[in-house]
Amino acid sequence: MTDTIEQKCLLKGVKLTDQRRLIAKVMSEASDHPDVDELYKRVSKIDPKISIATVYRTVKLFEESGILTKHEFKGGKARYEELNEGHHDHLIDVKSGEIIEFVDEEIEELQKKVAEKHGYTLVDHKLELYGVKKNLNK
Amino acid sequence: MTDTIEQKCLLKGVKLTDQRRLIAKVMSEASDHPDVDELYKRVSKIDPKISIATVYRTVKLFEESGILTKHEFKGGKARYEELNEGHHDHLIDVKSGEIIEFVDEEIEELQKKVAEKHGYTLVDHKLELYGVKKNLNK
DNA sequence: AAAATTAATGATATTGATTATCGATTTTTT
DNA sequence: AAAAAATCGATAATCAATATCATTAATTTT
Ligand SMILES: [Mn+2]
Ligand SMILES: [Mn+2]
Ligand SMILES: [Zn+2]
Ligand SMILES: [Zn+2]
Numbered sequence A, B: 001m002t003d004t005i006e007q008k009c010l011l012k013g014v015k016l017t018d019q020r021r022l023i024a025k026v027m028s029e030a031s032d033h034p035d036v037d038e039l040y041k042r043v044s045k046i047d048p049k050i051s052i053a054t055v056y057r058t059v060k061l062f063e064e065s066g067i068l069t070k071h072e073f074k075g076g077k078a079r080y081e082e083l084n085e086g087h088h089d090h091l092i093d094v095k096s097g098e099i100i101e102f103v104d105e106e107i108e109e110l111q112k113k114v115a116e117k118h119g120y121t122l123v124d125h126k127l128e129l130y131g132v133k134k135n136l137n138k
Numbered sequence C: 001a002a003a004a005t006t007a008a009t010g011a012t013a014t015t016g017a018t019t020a021t022c023g024a025t026t027t028t029t030t
Numbered sequence D: 001a002a003a004a005a006a007t008c009g010a011t012a013a014t015c016a017a018t019a020t021c022a023t024t025a026a027t028t029t030t
Helices: A005-012 A018-029 A036-046 A052-064 A105-117 B005-012 B018-029 B036-046 B052-064 B105-117
Strands: A068-071 A079-082 A089-093 A099-102 A120-133 B068-071 B079-082 B089-093 B099-102 B120-133
Touching: A005 A018, A018 A036, A018 A052, A018 A079, A036 A052, A052 A068, A052 A079, A105 A120, A105 B105, A105 B120, A120 B105, B005 B018, B018 B036, B018 B052, B018 B079, B036 B052, B052 B068, B052 B079, B105 B120
Parallel strands: A089 A120, B089 B120
Antiparallel strands: A068 A079, A089 A099, A120 B120, B068 B079, B089 B099
């Protein structure tokens, strides 16, 4: 594990309130990719007074500060996860919805090359793989 | 060029009405990736009586029939294009919004490999590159 | 070919996620 | 401590997309 979101906020000068700190903590502890409703549920368990508006505001703030990243997977609502130094992409099980993270340096390199070939500098990319589990027993 | 959308409908047994035929024609002639509002504008010029509801219904029908494909690029509304045999991905100019199509067989292969490595069969994928134009005169 | 049935359309209401507003509360600055 | 600024909770507004429903068009049955 790396820096906690709270520490990142300190570092980046993002002011923390009790509500933000709680959202930060819950997101730091999450190992999945919760959407806002799910996140709201989790923080509500600890602070039942928190407003869904604050959750929306805070993930947006954190995203704009480069602390969280937002995913818009096929057809669903926006999901969030902590942004750490190691970039990764996602393989999504179309049956179960399970999300597997992966990195493929070769693909990353080729993406840059494609952009260059067209006269562009790559500034961002989105790679999502959708798959079905293979039958392992023969 | 390949088959027209109207012909594809015939082939796939998708019933055509005047409105659907018009939407099919406009989409077949499009070389870009219009969203529903833009498409509605284009067909309205020819048939001012057409309803936006019909446009929404028809792109959905065509998509479910494998005739159109829907793109959900970052932050915007859904965009559509005709689905032809040759698959391609997109490089988006973040300044101008211009969309460049590309195919990279190497990336395509590697994606399959990544899925396999995790015990999955790749059934779909989304690859979007976001770039800024390079300064060519240097 | 007329009647009955089914499908598609246009207009509009509804939904669902997200953003905006606004008065109240908390925090920071004078 | 008063004034100003920031954040909050509650809720209204927005926006894309879907659902509803009465009307019109197409298809099937008599
Ligand atoms: Mn992830
Ligand atoms: Mn395209
Ligand atoms: Zn990547
Ligand atoms: Zn591809």
